[in-house]
Amino acid sequence: MEIRVPHYYRKFKCTADRCPDTCCAGWQIVIDEDTLEKYHKFEGPFGNRLANSIDWREGVFKQYEDKRCAFLDENNLCDIYSEAGPEMFCRTCKTYPRHFEEFENVREISLAMSCPEAARMILGPKEPVKFITVEKNYKEESYEDFDFFLYSKLVDAREIIIDILQDRSYPIKMRMAMALAFSHDLQARIYRGHTVAMEEVFERYTKPGAKERFAKRLSLYEDLPKVAKDFKKGMLEQFSKLEVLRASWPELLAKTLENVEDEKLEKQWREKELDADLEIITEHLMIYFIFTYFCGAVYDEEAHSKMKFSVIGTLMVLETAKTLWAENGKGSKMEAVLEAAKRYSREVEHSDENIELLEKLSRREGVFGLKSLLTGILN
Numbered sequence: 222m223e224i225r226v227p228h229y230y231r232k233f234k235c236t237a238d239r240c241p242d243t244c245c246a247g248w249q250i251v252i253d254e255d256t257l258e259k260y261h262k263f264e265g266p267f268g269n270r271l272a273n274s275i276d277w278r279e280g281v282f283k284q285y286e287d288k289r290c291a292f293l294d295e296n297n298l299c300d301i302y303s304e305a306g307p308e309m310f311c312r313t314c315k316t317y318p319r320h321f322e323e324f325e326n327v328r329e330i331s332l333a334m335s336c337p338e339a340a341r342m343i344l345g346p347k348e349p350v351k352f353i354t355v356e357k358n359y360k361e362e363s364y365e366d367f368d369f370f371l372y373s374k375l376v377d378a379r380e381i382i383i384d385i386l387q388d389r390s391y392p393i394k395m396r397m398a399m400a401l402a403f404s405h406d407l408q409a410r411i412y413r414g415h416t417v418a419m420e421e422v423f424e425r426y427t428k429p430g431a432k433e434r435f436a437k438r439l440s441l442y443e444d445l446p447k448v449a450k451d452f453k454k455g456m457l458e459q460f461s462k463l464e465v466l467r468a469s470w471p472e473l474l475a476k477t478l479e480n481v482e483d484e485k486l487e488k489q490w491r492e493k494e495l496d497a498d499l500e501i502i503t504e505h506l507m508i509y510f511i512f513t514y515f516c517g518a519v520y521d522e523e524a525h526s527k528m529k530f531s532v533i534g535t536l537m538v539l540e541t542a543k544t545l546w547a548e549n550g551k552g553s554k555m556e557a558v559l560e561a562a563k564r565y566s567r568e569v570e571h572s573d574e575n576i577e578l579l580e581k582l583s584r585r586e587g588v589f590g591l592k593s594l595l596t597g598i599l600n
């Protein structure tokens with residue numbers, strides 16, 4: 222089996238009691254069947270605590286104030302770990318913040334930005350991210366109805382997208398716009414089942430001079446500040462349709478919506494500062510989303526929606542970061558982006574319902590149409 226990971230993946234280490242947040246509050250942790258059985262059999266005083274602190278019907282840990290896991294102590298450390306040892310963790314607690322995407326004989330693993338330490342590793346470096354593939358001697362897998370041909374084309378397409386996004390000789394806005402147009406052109410071929418015709422699109426976007434020609438055509442969507450503001454408002458309003466996981470999220474959205482009109486703040490935010498190069502952060506955000514989600518289109522044939530999901534996620538993190546930065550006295554932009562990325566990820570990426578709905582909205586709502594998104598990216 223092939224295992225594919227970003228180059229920083231193996232360096233991740235949970236910062237435990239030094240973590241500025243915790244991953245054991247704010248969402249319900251589902252316990253897998255095998256672990257539930259182990260908890261059920263656990264004896265002694267801690268066995269009683271397990272019996273009383275698990276919702277056995279739902280198979281989740283009970284939660285107390287602020288949706289904190291019943292086993293989280295006042296130092297944000299886990300009592301299961303201290304009382305019973307790490308081998309008693311359920312699958313979710315063992316693997317978080319690792320995120321798994323499974324394909325036939327391929328497993329892709331990434332780190333989720335909802336963990337502050339992971340977010341720092343994903344968004345902090347100056348150099349472009351690389352991906353490493355290793356062969357592991359795991360049991361061969363065979364998925365019923367897995368379209369391996371489409372999957373391999375999606376992998377090729379993702380490589381082209383990553384090359385476009387990491388070409389720093391062009392502004393990131395232009396790179397994002399080109400990646401979006403690329404997936405748009407691919408989608409029609411995927412719907413028609415013309416996977417071979419996807420090659421024509423690959424060629425069109427990779428041949429010499431392709432980027433220069435594309436960049437020239439973008440002027441149509443530039444210098445449209447009023448349209449861009451309407452786009453931002455429309456995008457933020459769509460998020461009110463999503464399931465709310467934390468009470469602070471709608472407040473952040475409302476403040477961000479108010480700030481759309483604040484031109485002075487926008488200008489200050491875009492000015493370069495020593496601790497944060499927004500061009501590089503934007504590149505890392507896009508690649509994070511693309512690596513994690515794009516090839517999932519093998520299961521629903523919605524490659525362009527996965528691209529839109531990535532563009533929307535990137536724009537939302539940056540827009541909400543601007544608000545957090547203003548609230549925190551305009552200090553470090555990097556810290557504001559890290560906080561925004563964490564909050565976005567916890568609210569959107571950790572809810573299957575929200576991921577699904579956002580993808581659906583990206584197909585249905587005019588604000589997420591190609592021209593509207595291009596205006597949002599380029600202004």
Ligand code: SF4
Binds near residue numbers: 336
């Ligand atoms: S959020 Fe990340 S760094 Fe913090 S406790 Fe959880 S895994 Fe560790």
